[in-house]
Amino acid sequence: MSPEHNSIRHDRDSVARTALALLDEVGLADLSMRRIAARLDVQPSALYWHFASKQDLLADLSDRITTAIGSSETDVLATARAIRDSLFAHRDGAELVLSTYALRRGSFLAQTALIAALRRSDVDDAEDRAAALLHFVLGHATLVQQRMHADSYGALPADGPVDVTAGLDRVFDLGVTALSGVERSPAAPR
Incomplete structure (x- = not known):
C-alpha cells in the first residue's frame, strides 16, 4: 500500500x-x-x-478492558465482580488479561482497585490478599469463558448441565469472601 x-x-x-x-x-x-x-x-x-510489539498492544488492551473498574465500588465483593464482569465484556477478555498479568505487563488497574477495596475494609495485608484475589478472579473468569466457548461449539458432554455457568456466581462469591477475609455484605446478593 x-x-x-x-x-x-x-x-x-x-x-x-x-x-x-x-x-x-x-x-x-x-x-x-x-x-x-x-x-x-x-x-x-x-x-x-x-x-513496539504485540505484547505492548495486548498490555494496552488489558488496561482498556479493566479501566472501567476504577475504585468506585464500595466493597471487595463488588470490586471483584466488577473486574470479572469487565473480563466477560470481551471475547477472551479473561485470557488476554491473564496473559498480560502473567508477564507483568497489565492488570495493574484491577489489582489497584482490589487493594483500595481491601484497605477500605481495614485488611492489614491488602497487597497480598489483592494478588490472591486477582489470581482467583482471573482463573475463575478464564474457566467460565472456556466453558462458554466449549458450549458454543458443542464440545461439552451432552449429559452436563444446560447452563454451563450454573452455580458459578455462588462459587465466585464464596472464593472472594474466603480470600479477602471480609464478610459478605448483606446488600450484595447476586
Whole structure:
C-alpha cells in the first residue's frame, strides 16, 4: 500500500480500538498484527509506530478492558465482580488479561482497585490478599469463558448441565469472601 492509497492517519488509540473490536470478532488466538493492519488498511509495520510489539498492544488492551473498574465500588465483593464482569465484556477478555498479568505487563488497574477495596475494609495485608484475589478472579473468569466457548461449539458432554455457568456466581462469591477475609455484605446478593 502506498502512502497515497491510505490517507487516513491512525493514532495509538485508533489502533487499540480496532484491535479490541477484532478481539471481540475473532478471539485472542486469531488476533494478529497482520489482521489488525488489514482492518486499518495499512502495512503491519505501520502498527509498530504506535506499539513496539504485540505484547505492548495486548498490555494496552488489558488496561482498556479493566479501566472501567476504577475504585468506585464500595466493597471487595463488588470490586471483584466488577473486574470479572469487565473480563466477560470481551471475547477472551479473561485470557488476554491473564496473559498480560502473567508477564507483568497489565492488570495493574484491577489489582489497584482490589487493594483500595481491601484497605477500605481495614485488611492489614491488602497487597497480598489483592494478588490472591486477582489470581482467583482471573482463573475463575478464564474457566467460565472456556466453558462458554466449549458450549458454543458443542464440545461439552451432552449429559452436563444446560447452563454451563450454573452455580458459578455462588462459587465466585464464596472464593472472594474466603480470600479477602471480609464478610459478605448483606446488600450484595447476586
